[in-house]
Amino acid sequence: MIVEQARLQVRPGQGAAFERALATARPLIAASPGFLGMEVRRGCEAVETYLLIVHWDRMEDHRDGFRRSERYEQWRALLHPFYDPMPVVLYFGEPV
Numbered sequence: 001m002i003v004e005q006a007r008l009q010v011r012p013g014q015g016a017a018f019e020r021a022l023a024t025a026r027p028l029i030a031a032s033p034g035f036l037g038m039e040v041r042r043g044c045e046a047v048e049t050y051l052l053i054v055h056w057d058r059m060e061d062h063r064d065g066f067r068r069s070e071r072y073e074q075w076r077a078l079l080h081p082f083y084d085p086m087p088v089v090l091y092f093g094e095p096v
Helices: 015-030 059-068 070-082
Strands: 002-009 035-042 049-056 089-092
Touching: 002 059, 015 035, 015 070, 049 059, 059 070
Parallel strands: none
Antiparallel strands: 002 049, 002 089, 035 049
């Protein structure tokens, strides 16, 4: 299992709208082969900063599967307009 992590910086004043869009987008990623689970946490001090954590069987399930799918195009249309700047995605392996 791998973990995908991204810090999502949402445009000021857009947190509630982002969270509504995320609820709509969540089933798109959940339907992806290799998807194991996802959580999104809002920052405590910086409320428009969110932490995205997604668990995948393999990195390729995200990078080569979901990201090249029609579901990702819908995900991007729903969520990417909220980000400034665009998030950097990192992958992490098994616990050490």
